[in-house]
Amino acid sequence: MTKSIGNVLLLLTAVLWGSGFVVTKIVLEANVSPGFINFFRGLLFVVLILIFFYKKIVKMTFKDFKIGLIAGLLNFGGYITQTIGVQYTTPSNNAFISATYVVIVPFLAFAIYQKKLQVKSFISISFCLLGMTILTGIVNEVLTINIGDLYSFISAFFYAGSIVYLSYGVKTTDVSVVAFMLAVVQTVGGLFFFLFVETGQLADIDWAVAIVPLLYIGIICSFVGQTVQVLAQKHTSATSAGLIMMLEGVFGSVFSVAFGFEAFTAKLVVGGILIMLSITLMEVNFKQILIKNKEQIKK
Template sequence: MTITRSIANALLLLTAVFWGSASVVIKIALDANASPGFINFFRGFLFALLILIFFYKKIVKMTFKDFKIGLIAGFLNFGGYITQTIGVQYTTPSNSSFIAATYVVVIPFIAWAIYGKKLQLKSFVSIFFCLLGMTILTGIVNESLTINIGDSYSFICALFYAATIVYLSYGVKSTDVSIVAFMLAVVQTIGGLFICTFMEPGKLTEIEWSHAIVPLLYIGIICSFVGQTLQVLAQKHTSATSAGLIMMLEGVFGSVFSVAFGFDTFTVKLVIGGILIMLSIMVMELDFKQILIKNKEQLRKY
């Protein structure tokens, strides 16, 4: 099946739904005493195992170039995952989603600095509406803005995510999706195991498995295997800025799931913020030059 830009963006929207639920599910796992390192090890291991089962023939044909590309993507991706997981320990899922989603501001500049992608005026307009929507969504404008350790980790996560999105959009065009996904999983598994072993000793015995196992399986299968594979596949067929704006809906879905699970309360700000974010995506996706040209052609006919 030929993947058009529209299909790719639809897949990214589905990914945003999965990732929007991730903050809440991670929070549930953390409340069951699963540590950040172990959560990342478990989801990475399950992710890698599923990739091997479904794409074994492609994985064994990995070249050194594929390995190098996947390794870079893996380090960037793991940096985002581990800082997000740590950050959720000290802040609400909704707040974590908002701060992590600010990666959309950084993406066009990274793409411009590294790959020479021209900055468009509509990118700034779209980013403005996106940030305004996310700000209203979380109610930060009505509160004294204080940055705690959880917020700080979430912001570092945003920087890693921005770099990952740009790299996946422009740096992995020649590498098979399954190979990149496998390397993301391997790096996450090794990184999570290292942190779990050397920085979180004795934490395994404290896990309440009856409450932790379902969230851990969901994170590994849905958020990592399904979501990450769809992300890598889709980003080969759309721009980094478009991908970032669509995936920024993760914050909207994160707030929805947070309300549904009782971590936050529903407010009008959720609706207004969501509308502004949808508007920002429309601004980014519409080709205004083509619309103007078509309108002029229509006027000439009459």
């Protein structure tokens, strides 16, 4: 596989994950609770991971289990708060705000692993906060905060924690084992949340509307999306992968407008562009670009 094909596959993953915001909204409007959504998609993910990676999973050690459990808890925290968030806000807001994990990652890496902070981190966070202010409209005549936007922002912290941990704490563990543990924790966590927090309400679900979107989320967004991502990232650079994957927010917004969940407004465009700019600034390695440019000038 070439780098170009890898990048195309990552773009496909971004499209799939972007579509997931709208599909989740459809499922929620069919009276499926966030806990049950996460339980269902996690269960499908577990089954499919077992089918394709059974031989590796049965060799899991206790160390693998512990690492996967921590990663799974962080990942589930992101999924459940993001799913709750899209209940109360638009898919675009949910997509853009949760994508701000890219901006949060370097600060967490510094706090936990003492990874050096770059100046661009502070510039990026400024653009991000400005974009979120415009996009969500949290500042008007009276300070207001949409609860859905708040949950979306909390999910970004969980995802940032998951990414930092997976980047620095899971180097010796097989990817398929980690994916299996992510799926298991999501299944168990979703079921627990559904039964004990949401008190297990199934009677009001419109299954005729919900079943196909639920299958789509579990099979396409979770299993296919994450498997393709892992495969593609082996054949492209981290910078290219980050820049492409952040487009899930853009695709989430496009699908949201296309399916009529919100109107195409100037606030959506300006706020979204500022957030995407902040993420781009965080992902681009300007020092490396300058070094390459100097080398080309010398030649």
